[in-house]
Amino acid sequence: MVFAAPNDALARAEGVLDADPSPLRASVAHQVIGIWQRDWGDIRIALHHLRRARDLAARAESAEREADVLATLGVALVHAGRTQQGLAALERGVERVSGHPRARVLFRRAYARWVLGHHREALEDVRRAIPVLRQADDVIWTARALTLRATVHLALGAVDRADADFTAAETLWDTTGQEHDKADAVESRGLAAFRSGDIPAALRLLDEAEERYAKLGTPTFMLSIRRCEVLMAAGLAPEALAEADAAIAVLDRIGGQSTRKAELLLAAATAARLAGDAHTAIARADMAVRLFTGQRRPWWEAHARLVLIEARVAAGRGSGRLVADTAAVAERLASFGAPAAPEASLLAGRIALGLGWRADAERHLALAARSRRSGPPLARMTGWAAQALRARAAGSGRGVLEACRRGLDVLDAHRMTLGASELRARASAQGAELAALAQQASLESGGPRRLLVWSERWRATALSAPPTRPPADPQLQSDLTAFREIAARAEAARMDARPVPALEREQRRLEREIRARTLHMRGDAPGDGHRFDPGRLLDRLADDVRLVELAVLDGRVQVLLCGQGRVRRYEAGLLAEAEVEAEHVQAGLRRLAHPGAEARLPVVEAAGRRLEELLLGPAAAQLGDGPVVVVPPARLHRVPWALLPSLRERVVSVSPSASSWLRARETEPPPRGRHVLVRGPGLATGGAEVPHLAVRYGGAVVLEHADARVPRVLEELDGAELAHIAAHGAFRADSPLFSSLRMADGPIVVHDFERLARSPYRIILSCCDTARFASVGADELLGLVTALLPLGTAGVVACSAPVNDAAVVPLMLALHKGLDAGLSLAEALRDARSALPADALHRATGWAFTAFGAA
Numbered sequence: 001m002v003f004a005a006p007n008d009a010l011a012r013a014e015g016v017l018d019a020d021p022s023p024l025r026a027s028v029a030h031q032v033i034g035i036w037q038r039d040w041g042d043i044r045i046a047l048h049h050l051r052r053a054r055d056l057a058a059r060a061e062s063a064e065r066e067a068d069v070l071a072t073l074g075v076a077l078v079h080a081g082r083t084q085q086g087l088a089a090l091e092r093g094v095e096r097v098s099g100h101p102r103a104r105v106l107f108r109r110a111y112a113r114w115v116l117g118h119h120r121e122a123l124e125d126v127r128r129a130i131p132v133l134r135q136a137d138d139v140i141w142t143a144r145a146l147t148l149r150a151t152v153h154l155a156l157g158a159v160d161r162a163d164a165d166f167t168a169a170e171t172l173w174d175t176t177g178q179e180h181d182k183a184d185a186v187e188s189r190g191l192a193a194f195r196s197g198d199i200p201a202a203l204r205l206l207d208e209a210e211e212r213y214a215k216l217g218t219p220t221f222m223l224s225i226r227r228c229e230v231l232m233a234a235g236l237a238p239e240a241l242a243e244a245d246a247a248i249a250v251l252d253r254i255g256g257q258s259t260r261k262a263e264l265l266l267a268a269a270t271a272a273r274l275a276g277d278a279h280t281a282i283a284r285a286d287m288a289v290r291l292f293t294g295q296r297r298p299w300w301e302a303h304a305r306l307v308l309i310e311a312r313v314a315a316g317r318g319s320g321r322l323v324a325d326t327a328a329v330a331e332r333l334a335s336f337g338a339p340a341a342p343e344a345s346l347l348a349g350r351i352a353l354g355l356g357w358r359a360d361a362e363r364h365l366a367l368a369a370r371s372r373r374s375g376p377p378l379a380r381m382t383g384w385a386a387q388a389l390r391a392r393a394a395g396s397g398r399g400v401l402e403a404c405r406r407g408l409d410v411l412d413a414h415r416m417t418l419g420a421s422e423l424r425a426r427a428s429a430q431g432a433e434l435a436a437l438a439q440q441a442s443l444e445s446g447g448p449r450r451l452l453v454w455s456e457r458w459r460a461t462a463l464s465a466p467p468t469r470p471p472a473d474p475q476l477q478s479d480l481t482a483f484r485e486i487a488a489r490a491e492a493a494r495m496d497a498r499p500v501p502a503l504e505r506e507q508r509r510l511e512r513e514i515r516a517r518t519l520h521m522r523g524d525a526p527g528d529g530h531r532f533d534p535g536r537l538l539d540r541l542a543d544d545v546r547l548v549e550l551a552v553l554d555g556r557v558q559v560l561l562c563g564q565g566r567v568r569r570y571e572a573g574l575l576a577e578a579e580v581e582a583e584h585v586q587a588g589l590r591r592l593a594h595p596g597a598e599a600r601l602p603v604v605e606a607a608g609r610r611l612e613e614l615l616l617g618p619a620a621a622q623l624g625d626g627p628v629v630v631v632p633p634a635r636l637h638r639v640p641w642a643l644l645p646s647l648r649e650r651v652v653s654v655s656p657s658a659s660s661w662l663r664a665r666e667t668e669p670p671p672r673g674r675h676v677l678v679r680g681p682g683l684a685t686g687g688a689e690v691p692h693l694a695v696r697y698g699g700a701v702v703l704e705h706a707d708a709r710v711p712r713v714l715e716e717l718d719g720a721e722l723a724h725i726a727a728h729g730a731f732r733a734d735s736p737l738f739s740s741l742r743m744a745d746g747p748i749v750v751h752d753f754e755r756l757a758r759s760p761y762r763i764i765l766s767c768c769d770t771a772r773f774a775s776v777g778a779d780e781l782l783g784l785v786t787a788l789l790p791l792g793t794a795g796v797v798a799c800s801a802p803v804n805d806a807a808v809v810p811l812m813l814a815l816h817k818g819l820d821a822g823l824s825l826a827e828a829l830r831d832a833r834s835a836l837p838a839d840a841l842h843r844a845t846g847w848a849f850t851a852f853g854a855a
Contacts (some may be wrong), residue, residue, distance in 0.1 A: 027056035042255035067096035071108035081258035103132035117299020143172035183212035204520035228267040237274035244268035262291035281311035342371035377414035397445040404438035448569035484746030544626025572617030592844035608643035627651035664854035673721020675700035680727025684805035687726035723760035736782035758792035795855025826851035
């Protein structure tokens with residue numbers, strides 16, 4: 001009963017002890033309390049009750065009872081870090097009985113050996129136990145043994161064998177009432193999905209397991225460890241670190257299992273390293289190593305040592321000693337059959353290359369490269385990265401590019417299994433090293449055209465296909481509606497200076513629910529279907545149009561100037577300096593949005609000149625007189641390009657990639673195009689341009705006041721030719737897909753736009769911060785504009801800084817005047833800027849708006 005209804009079993013056991021039971025019955029009761037405390041409470045209390053249960057079993061002179069308690073006690077001692085005592089207790093349990101009872105003890109010993117990382121010994125025990133349990137028709141223990149065997153198979157990388165055992169176990173669990181065991185089976189299937197490379201399914205199954213555990217009221221430390229692993233593979237390392245640290249805090253508070261604490265510390269260390277926090281990673285990994293060593297868990301200790309070395313390397317501590325230490329860890333992992341062994345060999349090879357030890361590097365990289373042919377996607381990526389480094393060390397540029405191409409193809413296929421745009425964007429980080437190696441090889445040997453191809457190969461890939469939309473998910477719709485209502489109530493309370501902590505907590509809960517449901521979606525889009533062709537790009541560029549793609553190699557900006565049938569390369573400044581200057585410009589624009597800040601205008605203009613030197617360098621003098629398309633790296637998304645002197649008076653548009661610009665250029669407007677004008681609440685000007693635009697576009701759909709509600713707005717936006725939205729914008733750096741525009745009934749968020757069958761062909765967002773993005777993955781952007789581009793939008797005008805609402809109105813009216821005359825968004829925006837008064841306030845307003853795409 002303790003694994004069917006744990007808390008009820010605990011209460012029943014305590015009731016038995018209150019009734020002056022016989023030694024045999026008291027032994028069972030103490031064992032149940034011990035199991036409950038071992039798995040969900042204080043391990044010290046567990047040991048007290050299990051020792052009492054063992055002594056009472058001896059008094060009852062029941063060998064079967066004593067063996068069963070010894071098995072439970074042995075597992076508890078292992079979890080408490082007393083490995084030798086635990087294994088000794090299990091050994092005595094095996095010796096005390098035979099047949100069916102002995103098979104149950106063998107299962108517990110197999111479990112303890114799995115915890116310790118003794119996988120082959122665990123397999124041997126569970127293989128001996130399963131036939132006996134089946135012969136005895138012991139459904140529950142057979143299902144447990146199959147689940148354990150599957151889990152051990154996963155640890156050894158045998159995913160197909162694990163799937164078979166999990167399927168067999170699930171069939172048996174369906175015939176029982178063991179609710180905790182059933183939840184554990186769902187959790188294990190989540191782990192199997194992850195090992196096979198299906199991250200959305202893994203997240204869905206782990207969330208389902210968590211719901212089952214919550215109904216039972218039991219802590220979920222193992223689930224946290226597994227979810228951390230999946231979150232890290234999905235590029236969500238900060239979230240994994242937060243989950244691991246929170247679980248450690250709970251474990252410490254209840255005095256829980258030492259083994260689980262060590263595993264959580266390892267998860268936290270890995271997450272901190274991936275999140276770029278090397279010092280936290282070193283601290284957590286060092287604690288994990290010491291705990292695993294004390295617990296005599298060499299399999300786990302080797303994994304923790306690998307993370308510790310990775311963190312030290314990330315902190316800049318490369319040395320010959322680290323090469324030897326990493327090679328030793330790789331050898332130990334290989335001896336255990338651990339899938340992480342190639343990762344360790346790759347690290348040893350990297351360190352050796354950094355020290356100039358070519359022969360050592362080749363030896364370690366050759367070992368790592370063996371994994372490129374088989375296994376899950378990230379293991380094959382490791383192998384191709386090793387192969388690329390080998391080729392670079394051998395001076396083979398062609399070999400580097402081939403290895404990078406093959407590795408990125410693997411990641412491409414994996415990425416398109418992800419339905420959520422956030423996961424696709426974050427997954428690209430796994431290919432950052434390969435993309436950088438290929439770009440460097442192209443720069444050294446292939447000329448600017450090849451560098452352009454590789455710059456495009458891994459740029460803005462999340463935008464190459466629309467995110468997967470759930471067919472009709474009523475729960476997601478319900479959560480989005482509830483989120484909107486709560487957000488609107490919280491905003492109203494803030495305006496009245498009323499406290500909102502309860503509303504904010506509910507809003508965060510709903511955000512977590514919505515995000516979880518979107519992350520569960522599996523990808524169904526095939527991607528681009530073609531590789532980027534520079535010749536096609538050059539053919540599509542008119543004679544006077546220049547496309548400027550900025551690539552970053554070794555921290556320096558490389559300008560690829562495309563036009564007139566060729567690609568030229570120029571070297572500009574340092575990316576880090578450009579980022580600092582861009583932040584200065586943003587601060588200046590914020591000041592200029594308020595009257596009386598005219599003295600700041602020369603400062604902002606000077607910063608614009610410095611930005612041009614850093615970002616365009618000598619290419620600025622080669623732009624010609626025609627339109628310019630700028631393709632910046634993700635980290636420069638906040639640059640107001642119209643402020644740069646060479647771009648100030650010309651038609652300029654921005655695109656996340658050249659491929660994205662080509663798609664936008666070739667996107668046809670919808671037939672019988674509809675114009676939609678939306679006016680949200682709370683604007684200082686009341687969205688004063690909207691009534692004027694309603695007159696200009698006779699017959700346009702105008703949504704304002706109570707009509708500007710999210711469901712109606714989405715219905716009208718779907719498939720529109722032109723949409724103009726005047727509404728307060730809010731950018732969420734912590735969760736960019738909850739960036740929003742305020743409507744009458746609450747915020748409309750990026751998740752809402754992703755449900756559109758086709759977003760408007762052209763869309764104008766006349767409010768602050770709508771062109772702000774979060775830079776994630778290798779070179780990806782998450783935000784409102786990037787959500788629209790894959791869904792059919794060919795052009796967007798949006799704002800990257802706070803602006804003066806009153807100054808926006810004449811800019812928007814002038815912009816629409818140009819559109820009505822047949823101009824593109826970029827052309828109309830250029831003319832609208834020149835039509836504004838020449839004072840600092842209006843000039844800053846014009847600079848803050850950017851045209852994206854090609855419409």
